[in-house]
Amino acid sequence: MIIEHPCVFNFLPPKSPHTLFTHAQKMAKPLAASILLFSAVICLLMCVSSAQKGHRSVQKWFKNLPHAKLKVTELHFYFHDVVGGKNPTVVSVARANSTSDSPTMFGLVMIVDDPLTAGPDPKSKIVGRAKGVMNYASMEEMGMLMTINFVFTGGKYNGSSLSVVGYNPIQRRYREMSVVGGSGVFRLARGVATAETAAFDAESGNAVVEYNVLVLHY
Template sequence: MLCSLVIFTAAVQEAAGLKKGPEAVEKWFKKLPEAKEKVTKLHFYFHDTVSGKNSTAFVLAQSNITSTSPTFFGVFNVADDPLTIGPEPDSKIVGRAQGIYGTASLEEIALLMTLNFVFTDGKYNGSTLSVLGHNPILHKYREMPIVGGSGVFRLARGIATAQTVWYNRSSNNAVVEYTVMVLHY
C-alpha cells in the first residue's frame, strides 16, 4: 500500500511539472520565461497550542529579562501547529505551520515570525509557503510577507494577513485566521 502511494504521489508531481531533484528543477526554470504568473488566495486557521497535553509549540529559549519584561521580550518558541479549514479544534487539517516565533520588541507585544506553511492536503499537498515578518499580535489585523515557497508555490511572494479569532489568557493558546495572497508560477 505504501509503495503504491509513493508511486502515485511521484506520478502526480511529475504530471504537474513538480518532480523533485536538481534536474527537474532546472528543467522547470528553463520553462520559466514562458510561464504565466498566477495569483492564489488561501484561507485557513492556525492553532497555536502552547500548554496542555496536546501542545504543538514549545519554548525554545528565553532571555534573562523575559520574566520581568511587560512585552515578554526574548522568549522564542518552536512550533508545529496545525492549519485547518475552520476555527474549531476538530476542523479538517490542511497543513502545518512549522518554524520559530518569538517576542522581539521592547515596546509592544510583537513576534518575529519565521514559519513555513507546509500543506498536506488537496491540490497544494507537498507545497510550502515561507513567512518571515513582524507580527504585533495585539493589533486586530497583522500583515506579514510571504518570501518564498516550494512545490506549486515555487518563487512565491505575497502577503499573509492574520487576525486572532480566539485567545485564552490563562493558557496562552490561540486560534488565528490567515488569509494569504500569493503570486507564483
C-alpha cells in the same frame, strides 16, 4: 673442503586459543572497516543519484519558466497555537535573564508546529502545519518576529509550502507579514499574509488565528 653449518631450529610454543582469537579479531577489523566504507559509498551514490534527479526536475521547470504565466492564488485557513495541555504545539526553547521581568516577554524564543485547519474549530479538516520559530522581539508591545513555513498536506497543494517572515504585533486586530518564497506549486512565490486573532484563551494561552494569504507564483 666441505664446511658444515650448524642448523638452528627455534621451537615456538603452540599458540593459545586466546592468541588465536586476538589474531582473528585483528584480521576482522580491516574487513569490517572495508564493509562499512563500501556501505557508505553506496549510500552516497544513492543520495547523489536522487539529488541529480531532483536537480534535473528543477532545471526542466526553470527552462519552461519564460513561457509560464504568473498565477495569483488566495488561501484561507486557521492557525492553532496550543500552549497548554499534554500535547502543546508551541514550546519555549530559550529566554533572556530579563524575560521574566518583561511585560512584553522580550527575549523569549519559541518553536512551533501548529496545525492549519479549514475552519476555526480545531477538529475541522487539517490542511497543513505551520513550522518555524517565533521570537518576542519588542520592548514596547507584545510583538513577535516570525519565521514560519506553511507546509500544506492536502489537496492540490499537498507537499508545497510557503515561507512567511515578518513582525507580528499580536495584540493588534490586523497584522501583515511578507511571503518571501515557496516550494512545489509555490516556487518563486511572493505575496502577503494577513492575520487576525479569532479566539484567545487567557488562562491557557491557546489561540486561534485566521490567515488570509495572497500569493503570486508561476
